[in-house]
Amino acid sequence: KNQVEQSPQSLIILEGKNCTLQCNYTVSPFSNLRWYKQDTGRGPVSLTIMTFSENTKSNGRYTATLDADTKQSSLHITASQLSDSASYICVVRGGSNDYKLSFGAGTTVTVRA
Amino acid sequence: DTEVTQTPKHLVMGMTNKKSLKCEQHMGHRAMYWYKQKAKKPPELMFVYSYEKLSINESVPSRFSPECPNSSLLNLHLHALQPEDSALYLCASSRNLAGGPQETQYFGPGTRLLVL
Numbered sequence: 001k002n003q004v005e006q007s008p009q010s011l012i013i014l015e016g017k018n019c020t021l022q023c024n025y026t027v028s029p030f031s032n033l034r035w036y037k038q039d040t041g042r043g044p045v046s047l048t049i050m051t052f053s054e055n056t057k058s059n060g061r062y063t064a065t066l067d068a069d070t071k072q073s074s075l076h077i078t079a080s081q082l083s084d085s086a087s088y089i090c091v092v093r094g095g096s097n098d099y100k101l102s103f104g105a106g107t108t109v110t111v112r113a
Numbered sequence: 114d115t116e117v118t119q120t121p122k123h124l125v126m127g128m129t130n131k132k133s134l135k136c137e138q139h140m141g142h143r144a145m146y147w148y149k150q151k152a153k154k155p156p157e158l159m160f161v162y163s164y165e166k167l168s169i170n171e172s173v174p175s176r177f178s179p180e181c182p183n184s185s186l187l188n189l190h191l192h193a194l195q196p197e198d199s200a201l202y203l204c205a206s207s208r209n210l211a212g213g214p215q216e217t218q219y220f221g222p223g224t225r226l227l228v229l
Binding site for chain 2: 093
């Protein structure tokens, strides 16, 4: 069964601090992994996408890493801002039905002043 | 233009009402999707259209009826819904249904539906 597990479930950080979110997956075969940011009641917005051959990808203050051997990914947020408060979802494309995305449950990040 | 738009943003309906959700994209994408998302849960795939034809129905109850009038539009017709159908309904699109490692889905902002 294709699974995507994220940790921690939630975290609270002070504005200006860094944090790292984790994602482990069992999806096989693997096509790509994407991190999305989702504000409450809004649709997911893509932050980064990585394929099998990519180890790291940055988008501003967001840096994602991928270890395809261990099937692990991380999302690092640098110098957090209040607007970073959201749910961050790890989504893996692949498996026997390539069109179907496997979603993690998300990590809820709260940034406090 | 990398935007998927959805209307309305919010919808309140009774169990006997008939309503429709609309989704539009002008990226030339040929695959479009409907998802249902309950609070604090990941999105669940409902339907997939590829080249304006229904390709996948994830065993969705018939009170949800999708329609793809053209390559840019996707509708979801609602009839006789139940309170447990209250959720955020997301539309997404991608270039193709199975487009390779770089293929990705772009999501709309969603319609928040409340069934009374």
